[in-house]
Amino acid sequence: MGKTTKTGLAWKGEMSFEAEVNGHKFMIDADEAVGGKNRGPRPKPLMLSALAGCTAMDVISILKKMRVTPDEFYVDVEANNTEEHPKHYDAFTIYYKFKGKDPPKDKIEKAVNLSQDRYCGVSFMLSKAADIKHEIIIED
């Protein structure tokens, strides 16, 4: 058995919840169209930011060990919504976008592949539910 991670949230009326994660508090809320007040993100898209953050941290940390520092680095995630219940994502695409002077494509590809194949726990879990594709975009 490994360590246990705990998170919690408290109902704040209507569709609003205050979540606490690693001591940081933020709101989760529904859209006005379904009775929310849009006080914070929706839960399912929030899961996509967990996916983006997990692999982004791996990549920047592996690149640091390779002594590669991009000028800019972005990770976008697109997911396809099913129309039937339980409404979920049945396909993911992760876009890794790097900007910098003469970015070393081979090292960037290696870092992304190491994250996807070996290190990113969120990718590992979500890959059990749906296919995760990725694209690397390098701009001078």
Add this chain to the structure above:
Amino acid sequence: MGKTTKTGLAWKGEMSFEAEVNGHKFMIDADEAVGGKNRGPRPKPLMLSALAGCTAMDVISILKKMRVTPDEFYVDVEANNTEEHPKHYDAFTIYYKFKGKDPPKDKIEKAVNLSQDRYCGVSFMLSKAADIKHEIIIED
């Protein structure tokens, strides 16, 4: 094909990233122990708050249709961390905690079960990766 959901994040130096989800911006960051500055939550626990938020919204929305309004409602999630790479969660427990005057246990159980069995997309996806247990705690 259903609709596409997009989220993105931008690197802000070291292990910090600014995420944007449904127009709401927040930081994701690593712990000081691994080179972060703890400017925001870690990505993997953030996924747990997505799980908690998803099922919490279902439950409060189903209870509303049943004309049940708890005085207080909390959802906590515990997950067990694996020690080997990719470090991920291999077991989840969701604690649904209700406080109120004479809360109707049967309706609460029905609402929780409908979320877990039929509506919560995050539970559906993560259940492909690990077993999700739940407990209902009702306090007067």
